[in-house]
Amino acid sequence: MFKISEFSRLSRVSLKTLRYYDDFGILKPAKIDKETGYRYYSADQLLTLNRILMYKDLGFTLQHIQQLLREDISMESVRGMLQRKENEIQQRLEEERERLSKIQDRLLLLKREGRVEKEQEVFMKSVEAQKIISFCSHGTVEEIPELFHKLEQLVGKQKRQLLPQMVMWKESESNEAEFELEVAYSLKQEIAISSDILNVRMLPEEPMMATLLQRVDPFVPSTACIDLAKWLEDNHYRIKKDQPGREVYVQSLEENGGTYVEVQIPIEAVRRGS
């Protein structure tokens, strides 16, 4: 039997940690003196502690280790836990690599350009599925404001329920100025359709969108869309052609708070060589 400090020296695990393991229940001392409350550990427990350390090294949480230490655990469960852990680590590795390459990009740009670019504020996110009310049209970017006006009139007064506005554009390759557009409001709840030009539908979830948020002056078409497309090209991302890009407009209605547009372009996972 060892006192806690001896056991700590032997195992090179701190006193705090040993006491914590006791509290947690993962390694109870073999004996506790009733009078003094002193913890006494047996030599056997070095073995257990060693296993704990090993599993910890492998990245398991104490809870999982507790399961793994149980005598009656089957080999299949062990294998399962190991495999789940393997996947988890694979994924984390992927994320870290991603992060690293982003940081390296930024460093490179900082060195080359000597400043932090607005264009760097490109950001990946997932956008969940949402319900929209919309109509389709043809037109140039300059016509978007009137299309919004039209939508507003068609939908009517229940503005409270809808937020925000968005435009989706399908690339129409034939004509560079004119696009096939869908002008929409995002809906919180169901809504009664009052027109047969309008349709209500679900926009599917996009697991990966490259987004860029920019302030825009009203009635001046923004360059955000082009900026983002350029950034994507520079960074060797592949644009998902089967899903349209979106421009989501955010405006402080009542005030002079300005208008912002967030361009969202669905992309596919393409690992690029750094």
Added chain:
Amino acid sequence: MFKISEFSRLSRVSLKTLRYYDDFGILKPAKIDKETGYRYYSADQLLTLNRILMYKDLGFTLQHIQQLLREDISMESVRGMLQRKENEIQQRLEEERERLSKIQDRLLLLKREGRVEKEQEVFMKSVEAQKIISFCSHGTVEEIPELFHKLEQLVGKQKRQLLPQMVMWKESESNEAEFELEVAYSLKQEIAISSDILNVRMLPEEPMMATLLQRVDPFVPSTACIDLAKWLEDNHYRIKKDQPGREVYVQSLEENGGTYVEVQIPIEAVRRGS
């Protein structure tokens, strides 16, 4: 101006998080109604929030992001922070790779052998510098018990101060059964030397030791040392030849608690191909 829930939908950041950011001080609402305490956000703040998200994505903590968001931050500081982050991620990547390969090894062994081997309980740790009292000798493994006995007699009665026993062996290639040994006690404090065969010295820190803990029967030489060496060879680790290996004995003196030996072999960092 947006209410918190609108702002949350717009930015796809949860209410909880927005409130937390307010508390944290990283993104205070543009206005708070005195009467109701309601938070109101401006459209501008979407931009700030987007920057926050981007930095978070890069792996920065909120504290660092707060620094990065300050207007007066110099480009040099930004670069510094990015570079520190880069190193940090590099290191984490390394660790994760290590972990992954360990898990994959275990999985492989589980599949091949159908059980979790005792030999797998090999564990890497660093061992800090320590003071020892020892004497050197020549002998076979069978002679170790008597050498310990001799050491005990030489040192005398102050057993309380010393823990644990250890043997260090330098490979003596000429003779397979006989080793050059150093028999030692690990010392907690200074001790008066009573003999000129004994010497007190520091054992240097070993940043990386492969260790294996095994129960041993008294007077039966253990195979732990051989097991560990075999494992190392299987796993393509390189043994540091300039430092001796150690066998650290742990025994519950007073009881029938058994004796354990932990074999420690210093190794060098060699990344192995999987």
Added chain:
DNA sequence: GGCGAATGTTTAAAATCAGTGAGTTTTCCC
């Protein structure tokens, strides 16, 4: 116009994970 129900919003506190650190009191051992 009033009622209840269902949301929506606020605040604050506690849990998460695996400990570390500081500070105080009790016990051990010589």
Added chain:
DNA sequence: GGGAAAACTCACTGATTTTAAACATTCGCC
């Protein structure tokens, strides 16, 4: 008796999430 070592508690880490209790609003319904 004195100093080391044991115990204990409380606070803190990071970035939220969860929970609970207290108000506010909006809805249908009568």
